[in-house]
Amino acid sequence: MKKILIIEDEYISAKVTELALTHNGYKVVGIVNNEADALNYTRQHNPDLLIVDVELAGQKDGIEIVEEIREFSEKPVVYFTNHDDPKTKERAKNTRHSDFISKTIHNFALLDTVKKIFTVNQKN
Secondary structure, three states: OOEEEEEOOOHHHHHHHHHHHHHOOOEEEEEEOOHHHHHHHHHHHOOOEEEEOOOOOOOOOHHHHHHHHOOOOOOOEEEEEOOOOHHHHHHHHOOOOOEEEEOOOOHHHHHHHHHHHHHHHHHO
16 A cells, blocks of 8 residues: 655645545555654655645745655655745755645645556556
């Protein structure tokens, strides 16, 4: 079963995402909302995918946290955020993410992306 870590500080958004993923056969190994927990969970649980909100309540945003994670992990990252403006997308490019999905689109777009990532990774 594929393991996913959700990095999100909005509880309801995180739980809805978790429910959609688990309902479709994925295992959510954790929901974290800050830099320290994101780094620790990634190291401890070695998730197959990270779903990350860009805007987080802590001192670092999701892009900065992924930059730190990139120092020890190359797992796929999907940004799932309300902040899909060109400047934010440009900042995210340096993190070698797999996709950038607007929360305003819907969870179905996220599920389609998750399925595509795991299908491509199975071929490699």
